[in-house]
Amino acid sequence: MSPSTAAAPLLQVRNLRVEFPTRRGTLVAVDDVSFDVAPGEVLGVVGESGAGKSLTGAAIIGLLEPPGRIAGGQVILEGQRIDDLPYEQMRKIRGARIGAIFQDPLTSLNPLYSVGRQLVETIQTHLPLSAFDARARAVGLLKEVGIPGAETRVDHYPHQFSGGMRQRVVIALALCANPRLIIADEPTTALDVSIQAQIIALLKGLCREHGTAVVLVTHDMGVIAETADRVAVMYAGRLAEIGPVRDVVKNARHPYTRGLMGSIPSIGGHAERLTQIDGAMPRLTAIPSGCAFNPRCPQAGVRCSIERPDLMRAGPSRAACWLYDSAGVGAPAAREAARG
Amino acid sequence: MISFVLNRVAQAAGVLLAVGFIAFSLFTYVGDPINAMVGQDTSQQEKEELREKLGLNDPAPLQFARFIGNVVQGKFGLSYRTSDPVGRLILERLPATLELALCAALFALGVGVPLGVYTGLYPRHWTSRLLQAVSLIGISLPTFLIGILLIVFFAVILNVLPSFGRGETVKFGWWTSGYFTVAGLKALILPSVTLGLFQLTLIMRLVRSEMLEVMRTDYIKFARARGLSNRAINYGHALKNTLVPVITVTGLQLGAIIAFAIITETVFSWPGMGQLFVQSVQFADIPVMAAYLLLVSAFFVTINLAVDLLYYVVDPRLRGSTGGRH
Incomplete structure (x- = not known):
């Protein structure tokens, strides 16, 4: 599959809002997030813990854990709205059209069943194959994800595989029914650094081969830079910046993204101190008014603490920052001053 | 192995x-x-x-x-009370107790596990809350009281079930069975319920808490992400992972059902080993007591062995890694 169909997005997320009702009021964990994913494209979603990136992924596959719920917006897969589907219809989409890979391969597999059984049951859930054909497909998938001796390994149990091998099995499970989209939530975080690169290369290669699009959720900017076509940066439940990966990495627009990039060590670079962003991301219960980043932003103006910026054009990317508004960061205060 | x-x-x-x-x-x-x-x-x-x-x-x-x-060699001596060989006395009583224990265990498992699964899957549903509350009563009421209440209701007021004895039995060699006559089966109902009720509530509460825990695990979440049906997830993946503790407790409880059927057998005049034991204690019939002690411990040991072997069947991690890790 070539990106010739790139015109029609595979996945559209429109103004997604995820809420957690609590006793002390409703927490908004994902707020007004919109993005598209083209067929075969890898979209990286980065952000600190609690930025809402994993919840965005969970909301797309319809697996938010209660009491979390989608409170607004739409998720559209291949032109079909899927966020409001009944459980049983959404179940048929999960695994068949959207695959998922989770963070910890050690706990993603049921310890009591052989990997072959888990593959076969997933295959037979979604494809009309006989037990024999399903098993053949399972062995084929294990070969494809690079498990040596797949014919015998298919009958082994998860505890007989190492962490990296288990994540390969998890990837095989996600690919069982050849989904058009995979949500990969921190797929390498729990692995050794040396294994991480292998798994990322495998995921990238397989998705390119199958024409599968990936939403890659991670806090690891290095993984994003290596893998993604585009990157979305999240901060406190909102998109801070979204754009082509090259542009965001080399030429970050949002002050938060710039801080994020400044904190990544580069091999062979100058031995300067890494920059860090002062302060911490606000708790969901205490998101500042205006731009959520303004208390930590070195370039904040008065406007930033009053008005919340939406995504606006900033070079080839879009950033939610008043720096890219024609009126700049001081405008509303000036207006108010004029009024007062 | x-x-x-x-x-x-x-x-x-x-x-x-x-x-x-x-x-x-x-x-x-x-x-x-x-x-x-x-x-x-x-x-x-x-x-x-x-x-x-x-x-x-x-x-x-x-x-x-x-x-x-x-x-x-199976020689337990002669009973002080009846001068009969103890082995024969016990063999005469054994079928009654074992049949009662089997019925009670099947009742406890057959009702306890599904109720536990249900209350574990829908912990907030009102029927689950009700079952939880009722099970607390079941776990705290003494066995003899449950037996007497059942007798009052089903035998005295409704007069549909017998309140004592085994009913009609059929002989197979030395084994006498109440499973093949209507009267025998009817006679089994009340004692089995009485004996099994405590185990039922215990198993239900155990399965429930294990289910709650398993449903939160990553592999259940991942099974959902794979689009498996609810039935496959609840019964194939979740229930099987609750089995190891359930097997442990059920095994121990089955031993307890056999060993401590004494009270139920007394309440229902059930001609089993428990009743024999009570009579032996009254007469200080030491050969019978000693044989009973040995037999009950043999049951416990056998059941424990069976439980250990079942672990092997259920959990592949205990089988030792044949393939090794790569």
Whole structure:
């Protein structure tokens, strides 16, 4: 599959809002997030813990854990709205059209069943194959994800595989029914650094081969830079910046993204101190008014603490920052001053 | 696997030997068996002769070895009360108790596991809350009270079920069974419910808490992400992962059902081993008590062995890694 169909997005997320009702009021964990994913494209979603990136992924596959719920917006897969589907219809989409890979391969597999059984049951859930054909497909998938001796390994149990091998099995499970989209939530975080690169290369290669699009959720900017076509940066439940990966990495627009990039060590670079962003991301219960980043932003103006910026054009990317508004960061205060 | 089984069998033999020693001590230290056997007008010399004849003057280890040797051959001696061979007395009573215990265990498992799964899957549903509350009553009411209440309701007021005995039984060699007649089956209902109710609530609460825990695990979440049906997730993936603790507890409880059917058998005049044991205690019938002790411990040990073997079947992690990790 070539990106010739790139015109029609595979996945559209429109103004997604995820809420957690609590006793002390409703927490908004994902707020007004919109993005598209083209067929075969890898979209990286980065952000600190609690930025809402994993919840965005969970909301797309319809697996938010209660009491979390989608409170607004739409998720559209291949032109079909899927966020409001009944459980049983959404179940048929999960695994068949959207695959998922989770963070910890050690706990993603049921310890009591052989990997072959888990593959076969997933295959037979979604494809009309006989037990024999399903098993053949399972062995084929294990070969494809690079498990040596797949014919015998298919009958082994998860505890007989190492962490990296288990994540390969998890990837095989996600690919069982050849989904058009995979949500990969921190797929390498729990692995050794040396294994991480292998798994990322495998995921990238397989998705390119199958024409599968990936939403890659991670806090690891290095993984994003290596893998993604585009990157979305999240901060406190909102998109801070979204754009082509090259542009965001080399030429970050949002002050938060710039801080994020400044904190990544580069091999062979100058031995300067890494920059860090002062302060911490606000708790969901205490998101500042205006731009959520303004208390930590070195370039904040008065406007930033009053008005919340939406995504606006900033070079080839879009950033939610008043720096890219024609009126700049001081405008509303000036207006108010004029009024007062 | 074979070494594991042999190891467990050796352990079981050790336990049985220890219990055998306790049973043996009963003879030696709980009263003088000679006094229990002879009449009041027996002379001291006759007593001494009998003592010598029965080998009671031999050193204790020798007596113990002889006792074990007899037990292994199935010779438990004669009952002080009826002068019948103890082995025969127990064999006559064994089928009644085992059939009752089996029914009670099936009732406890057959109702307890599904209720536990249901309350574990829908912990917030009102029926689950109700079941939880009711199970608390079941777990705290004493067995004899449940039995009496059941008798009052089903035997006295409604008069639909018998309140005592086994009903009609069918003989298969030495085994008598109540499973093949309507009267026999009807007679089983009330005692089985009485005996199984506590186990039922225990199993239900255990399965519930295990289910709640398993449903939160990553592999259940991942199974959902794979689009598996709810049935496959709930019963294929979640329930199987709750089985190891459930098997443990059920195994122990099955032993307890057999061993402590005493109260239920008394309430329902059930002609089982428990009733035999109560009568033996009243008459200080030590050979019967000792044999009962040994038999019950043999049941416990066998069930525990079966439980250990079931772990092997359920959990591949215990089977040792044949393929090794790569």
